[in-house]
Amino acid sequence: MFELLKSPVESVQEFIYLSGRAVRNVFRRPHYGDDVVLQMEVIGFGSLPIVVLTGFFSGAVMGLQLSKALAQYGAVGKIGELVAITLVRELGPVLTSLMVAGRNSSGIASELGSMKVTEQIDAMRALGTDPIQKLVKPRLIATCVVLPLLTIIADFLGLVGGFVIAYTMLNLTPSHYWNSAWQAIDFSDLFQGLIKPFSFAFVVALVGCHYGLRTTGGTQGVGLSTTRAMVVASVWIFVLDFFITRLFVRA
Amino acid sequence: MPSDNNAAVLRFDQVSLAFEETPVLDRVSFSIRRGETRVLLGSAGSGKTVLLKTALGLLRPNSGTVEVFGQDITRLRESELYDIRARVGILFQEGGLFDSLTIEENVSYPLLNQKLLRVPREQVLSRVEQALEFVELEHTLDKFPSELSGGMRRRVGIARALVTDPPLLLYDSPTAGLDPITACTIISLIIKGRDVRKATTVMATHRYQDGTWLDEFRYNPKSGRLEPAGGDGSPGDSKTKFMVMQSGRLMFEGSRVELEDCRDPYIAKFVKR
Numbered sequence: 113m114f115e116l117l118k119s120p121v122e123s124v125q126e127f128i129y130l131s132g133r134a135v136r137n138v139f140r141r142p143h144y145g146d147d148v149v150l151q152m153e154v155i156g157f158g159s160l161p162i163v164v165l166t167g168f169f170s171g172a173v174m175g176l177q178l179s180k181a182l183a184q185y186g187a188v189g190k191i192g193e194l195v196a197i198t199l200v201r202e203l204g205p206v207l208t209s210l211m212v213a214g215r216n217s218s219g220i221a222s223e224l225g226s227m228k229v230t231e232q233i234d235a236m237r238a239l240g241t242d243p244i245q246k247l248v249k250p251r252l253i254a255t256c257v258v259l260p261l262l263t264i265i266a267d268f269l270g271l272v273g274g275f276v277i278a279y280t281m282l283n284l285t286p287s288h289y290w291n292s293a294w295q296a297i298d299f300s301d302l303f304q305g306l307i308k309p310f311s312f313a314f315v316v317a318l319v320g321c322h323y324g325l326r327t328t329g330g331t332q333g334v335g336l337s338t339t340r341a342m343v344v345a346s347v348w349i350f351v352l353d354f355f356i357t358r359l360f361v362r363a
Numbered sequence: 364m365p366s367d368n369n370a371a372v373l374r375f376d377q378v379s380l381a382f383e384e385t386p387v388l389d390r391v392s393f394s395i396r397r398g399e400t401r402v403l404l405g406s407a408g409s410g411k412t413v414l415l416k417t418a419l420g421l422l423r424p425n426s427g428t429v430e431v432f433g434q435d436i437t438r439l440r441e442s443e444l445y446d447i448r449a450r451v452g453i454l455f456q457e458g459g460l461f462d463s464l465t466i467e468e469n470v471s472y473p474l475l476n477q478k479l480l481r482v483p484r485e486q487v488l489s490r491v492e493q494a495l496e497f498v499e500l501e502h503t504l505d506k507f508p509s510e511l512s513g514g515m516r517r518r519v520g521i522a523r524a525l526v527t528d529p530p531l532l533l534y535d536s537p538t539a540g541l542d543p544i545t546a547c548t549i550i551s552l553i554i555k556g557r558d559v560r561k562a563t564t565v566m567a568t569h570r571y572q573d574g575t576w577l578d579e580f581r582y583n584p585k586s587g588r589l590e591p592a593g594g595d596g597s598p599g600d601s602k603t604k605f606m607v608m609q610s611g612r613l614m615f616e617g618s619r620v621e622l623e624d625c626r627d628p629y630i631a632k633f634v635k636r
Contacts, residue, residue, distance in 0.1 A: 142478075227461075234421050235459035239523070240445050240477035 156258035171270030175277030224324025378427035402574035452524030
């Protein structure tokens with residue numbers, strides 16, 4: 113029984129240790145600015161197409177689904193409001209983070225994992241750089257900056273997607289749709305909608321780094337780390353999403 | 364830092380290390396003095412790599428003390444270890460080059476990142492060129508490691524280890540997986556690196572022949588060639604010592620003559636040619 117629990121407990125322990133060191137090091141020298149910019153480009157700019165597409169189509173699908181449900185109550189006019197609230201509070205942050213987790217948690221894990229199995233991580237330490245400072249910190253900072261921005265883009269395109277449906281199929285005027293959408297969102301929604309991707313950024317970056325850095329056993333190990341990073345990051349995004357939402361929703 | 368010539372540069376005292384339950388270093392004790400050459404023999408999985416990584420503080424032993432330049436590194440924090448590592452050059456088994464960086468960036472990496480060294484930026488390129496010239500690869504500055512052959516990558520690794528002019532050099536199986544001719548080139552570079560800079564050299568290998576070359580040859584800076592030791596009147600008494608490891612235990616330490624006289628079947632298998 114204890115043997116069975118040993119490896120997950122050790123893994124969690126290592127993860128907490130890594131996270132602690134990474135977060136503590138954020139304000140400590142040395143800073144590798146070039147690496148932060150490079151990672152922002154890889155994670156942020158690279159994720160733009162998938163975020164744009166998922167954002168747009170999830171908004172459009174929501175418009176379609178809601179149009180039917182709302183028609184029963186004769187409340188089709190409310191569509192802008194509903195799309196806006198669901199997107200900003202929930203779908204924008206979660207879908208964006210899931211896409212970025214699928215793309216970058218696994219990407220980070222395979223990159224760092226390959227470096228680990230070819231002794232590049234050891235070489236880094238031997239040649240005077242702390243892998244946490246040089247590899248983990250830039251990825252963490254870049255993800256924390258980029259993920260909320262990507263979420264804003266996804267939110268906006270989701271609203272556009274909803275608008276396309278509302279305008280073409282439900283014959284709503286643009287001003288009606290955008291006004292109801294705009295008025296539906298209050299400050300706490302925006303706050304919730306931004307604190308979520310910011311928190312998920314820690315999961316995406318640190319889970320990827322964690323599995324990358326503890327890779328053992330050659331190329332096969334790299335594959336295993338990559339899969340695990342993606343799965344674990346995605347699951348934790350949902351779990352964390354529940355707890356953050358719980359903070360905002362008081363019954 | 365103790366500066367007298369007899370001070371131990373690297374000292375292991377009863378060092379043990381286990382992965383999970385398997386012991387990989389078992390009460391290893393030895394000490395290497397300044398200017399010595401140490402050849403670490405052992406079959407695959409005998410703990411050679413682990414020993415070298417422990418000497419750099421990349422792995423922490425479960426018990427025992429490791430002293431580098433007279434400082435007990437088992438008590439140091441990771442951030443304090445960098446000052447020690449700045450004075451040690453290491454060649455990893457597969458070279459350990461950063462494959463996303465060019466050769467120039469690889470070799471300049473320790474110069475730019477070792478806090479203790481603080482090499483002015485304008486000097487970096489000339490030192491990198493000098494180090495690459497030393498291994499005769501000065502034309503590869505802008506290439507990536509994947510564009511080079513295995514032997515060339517190993518040579519770049521040597522250049523990266525030597526570029527900081529460290530007083531202690533560690534080589535992890537420098538000839539593993541190389542053809543005999545390339546292996547010979549690599550060993551002569553190691554001898555050259557040792558004799559030009561008078562660096563303490565530790566080489567892990569599974570080939571006894573590599574070790575005997577280190578013992579037999581000297582680099583003559585005047586002729587720029589390797590010569591048999593003692594030929595030019597330099598001291599014939601060798602500073603080369605051998606160690607043999609078997610499954611984490613250090614089972615022999617001594618001179619070449621003692622090694623060749625040894626009757627142990629494991630050792631005899633190495634020494635036999």
